[in-house]
Amino acid sequence: MRILIIGEGGRESALAAKLHKDVRVTKMFFANGNASTDAIGQNVHMSDIKELRDFAIKEKVDLTIVGPEAPLVAGLKDEFKKHNLKVFGPNQKVASLEGSKAFSKKFMQTYDIKTAKAVVFDSYNEAKQYVQNHDYPLVIKASGLAGGKGVVICDTLEEAEATIHDFMIRRIYGDAGIRLVIEEYLVGFEASIIAFSNGEKLFPCIPVKDYKKAGNGDKGPNTGGMGSVAPSPEFTAQHSADFEQNILAPTITGLKAEGFSFKGIIFFGLMVTKKGTYLLEYNMRFGDPETQVLMALMENNLLDVINDCMNGKDIELKFKDEKAVCLVMCSGGYPRNIELGFEIVGEDKVKHSQLLYAGAVRKGNKVVSNGGRVLNIVATGTTYDEARKKVYEDAVPVQFDYSFYREDIGKF
Ligand code: ATP
Numbered sequence: 001m002r003i004l005i006i007g008e009g010g011r012e013s014a015l016a017a018k019l020h021k022d023v024r025v026t027k028m029f030f031a032n033g034n035a036s037t038d039a040i041g042q043n044v045h046m047s048d049i050k051e052l053r054d055f056a057i058k059e060k061v062d063l064t065i066v067g068p069e070a071p072l073v074a075g076l077k078d079e080f081k082k083h084n085l086k087v088f089g090p091n092q093k094v095a096s097l098e099g100s101k102a103f104s105k106k107f108m109q110t111y112d113i114k115t116a117k118a119v120v121f122d123s124y125n126e127a128k129q130y131v132q133n134h135d136y137p138l139v140i141k142a143s144g145l146a147g148g149k150g151v152v153i154c155d156t157l158e159e160a161e162a163t164i165h166d167f168m169i170r171r172i173y174g175d176a177g178i179r180l181v182i183e184e185y186l187v188g189f190e191a192s193i194i195a196f197s198n199g200e201k202l203f204p205c206i207p208v209k210d211y212k213k214a215g216n217g218d219k220g221p222n223t224g225g226m227g228s229v230a231p232s233p234e235f236t237a238q239h240s241a242d243f244e245q246n247i248l249a250p251t252i253t254g255l256k257a258e259g260f261s262f263k264g265i266i267f268f269g270l271m272v273t274k275k276g277t278y279l280l281e282y283n284m285r286f287g288d289p290e291t292q293v294l295m296a297l298m299e300n301n302l303l304d305v306i307n308d309c310m311n312g313k314d315i316e317l318k319f320k321d322e323k324a325v326c327l328v329m330c331s332g333g334y335p336r337n338i339e340l341g342f343e344i345v346g347e348d349k350v351k352h353s354q355l356l357y358a359g360a361v362r363k364g365n366k367v368v369s370n371g372g373r374v375l376n377i378v379a380t381g382t383t384y385d386e387a388r389k390k391v392y393e394d395a396v397p398v399q400f401d402y403s404f405y406r407e408d409i410g411k412f
Contacts, residue, residue, distance in 0.1 A: 001303070003030045004056055005037070006076075007067025010328070010358035010376035011288035013037060014295040017356065018302045021049045024254065025303065029059060035367045036357040049076050056085050063088060063306070069285055073099035073145060074259050089307050090262035090284050094386060097260075098284045101181045102143040108279060111254035114246040115279045116271075118183030124168045126269075127180055131160040137185040142167050146177030148224060153185060188273035190280070191235045192228075192290045193243065195268070196317070197307040199261045202252055204244075206297070206319050207235035208290040214335060216408045224373055225334045228326045229408030230293035231319075234274065243270065251282075254321055263309050292356060292378050293324035325387040325410035326378045331359070332402025334372035339402070342369045346397035350392035353379035355398070384410045 005012050013036035014171030019025050020040045028041030029051060037043055046052055049071060056064060064080060066072050075092035089095075096103045107117040120143070121127035131138060136352075140163045150173055154160040167177030190212070195204040209232035214220035247268060254262065267283035267290075269335050295302070299318040308315045332336040340359075344367045347355055356378060359371015361405040377394050381387035388410035395405060 001025050001062045002027045002029070002060055002300065003014065004031065004052075004059075004064045005033075005059045005062065005067065006034045006052065008034045008037075008359070008371075009067060009288045010326075010373065011286050011291040012067045012358045013356035013358065013376070014292040014378070015067070015286065015302070016040060017354070018295045022301060027059075031055075034370070035360045035362045038356075038362055040134045043259045047071075047139075048081050049074060049121050051084060051406050052076065053079050053085065057083055058082065061085065063310075065306070066285060067285060067288070069095070069098050069145065072284055085372075086310060087264075088310065089264040090260075094260045095284045097266075097282045099145055100143050100179075101141050101281070102179050104282055105181050107254055107258070107270070108183045111141055111250045111257070113250045113279055114276060115252065116183040116186050118181050121180045121182065122178070124164065126163060127164045127168065127182065130182060131157060131164065134160075136160075139183045139185050140164065140167070140303075141181040141183065142173050142177035143179035143181055144173070146173040146176045147220065149173070150176055151222075156226075168356050175384055177400075184282075186271045186273050186278055188278075189234050190269045191232045191239070191272060191277075192287050193268045193270065194287055194290055194294060195248070195266050196305060196309050196315060197255075197262055197264055197266055198314065199263045199312050201314065202248060202266060203315050203317055204248065205294050205317055206230055206288070207232040207240070208293055209234065210290055211406060211409055214330075214406075216406055223330075225289045226328050226330070226406045228289040228293045229410045230290075230297055232326045233384065233412055241271055241276050243268070247277065247279045255366045282330070288358075289326045289328055289376060292326040292376050294319075296324040296326075296378050296380050297322060298355065320380065322380045322382055323384045323387045323410075324378065324380045325384065325391050327391045327405055327409050328358070329375045329377065329395065329398065329403055329405045331369050331372055331374055332404060334404075338372050340369050340371070342400040342402070343367070344369060344375065344398065344400040346399050349397035350377065350394040353377045353394040355394070369403075374400065374403065384412055 119360030
């Protein structure tokens with residue numbers, strides 16, 4: 001089987017490492033890939049959908065797995081389908097559940113999916129008017145994709161007005177911000193649940209805790225994710241029951257009612273409050289760095305799981321009764337200004353963990369940093385502490401200039 005994986009992060013490295021073990025996988029291509037993926041397959045450099053389609057036809061690709069959201073939102077599945085190319089992921093319409101926060105909020109409201117109260121605005125004046133008489137904090141979201149930067153938690157009216165101006169008038173995120181979702185602020189802890197879809201039913205994985213803030217103790221700016229832990233120790237059986245009843249079940253109903261059947265991944269970004277579990281967002285693809293810990297614990301053969309979903313069969317997901325911790329090592333300055341191109345050393349000294357490159361590429365016989373999140377160190381153990389110790393011990397010898405990571409991933 002010939003597989004094309006689109007993306008270049010630690011998520012794609014984790015998926016690739018799992019699939020690589022399968023003897024049925026004869027060749028893997030990665031667009032654009034990284035220093036892990038080029039060790040087990042072929043990195044190709046392209047991002048245009050038509051170029052990817054032509055490549056998949058020419059190389060007789062049997063299955064394409066899409067890591068990031070942008071190609072799905074741009075209609076990759078629709079274009080591939082015209083040529084009978086199989087893609088594990090939704091079409092453009094269904095990907096709008098991630099690509100448009102206004103669209104997904106309407107879906108959640110229509111199908112009684114527990115979510116924060118929100119109003120959608122297309123008019124600058126109406127949005128400005130709305131925030132005048134409101135309790136703060138208030139959450140203002142650009143409806144379109146803004147690379148994870150389009151959500152602002154505003155503590156004051158002045159901040160809210162400035163944000164609306166930035167999004168709608170200055171258009172700092174282009175068209176992504178011309179429509180806004182303004183919603184109530186929820187207090188609680190976050191959890192991520194990734195579910196596989198076979199076109200009919202959704203099969204959730206164990207809950208994951210993702211560390212979004214750059215600094216220890218959840219301080220500093222938001223990032224793409226500084227680490228992850230599975231299963232989330234905070235998300236209890238009671239939270240799971242609440243999620244299944246008030247979010248998962250009505251989502252399945254909504255998908256059916258709208259004709260949004262798809263084979264792929266749906267990711268639930270949750271906020272657990274004193275009043276229960278709320279859905280913040282859907283992502284229509286694997287999460288990063290959630291995937292890294294899920295793959296470390298998943299007992300199923302990933303190719304079987306994907307094939308069964310593609311064929312509309314039911315699956316039974318099984319995870320080791322262990323804990324997994326993923327530490328993300330970053331470039332100095334991340335998530336703001338970063339410098340790239342520093343040589344990474346010490347990977348051969350990693351003893352108890354899996355090292356997955358993310359923003360790192362091979363240059364001659366060296367591996368150099370090439371992104372904000374450079375590499376992941378992943379380990380499992382019978383306790384969080386055991387997994388955590390392995391990860392932090394293995395992180396010490398892995399070095400590149402100005403690198404940093406959080407010290408408190410998996411510390412409870
Ligand atoms: P991501 O970068 O994870 O894809 P996103 O930009 O698509 O995120 P959301 O997930 O909706 O947007 O929001 C980003 C973050 O903002 C959330 O992870 C959460 O920390 C915070 N957030 C969003 N909505 C709320 C809310 N209603 N109350 C409190 N915090 C919120």
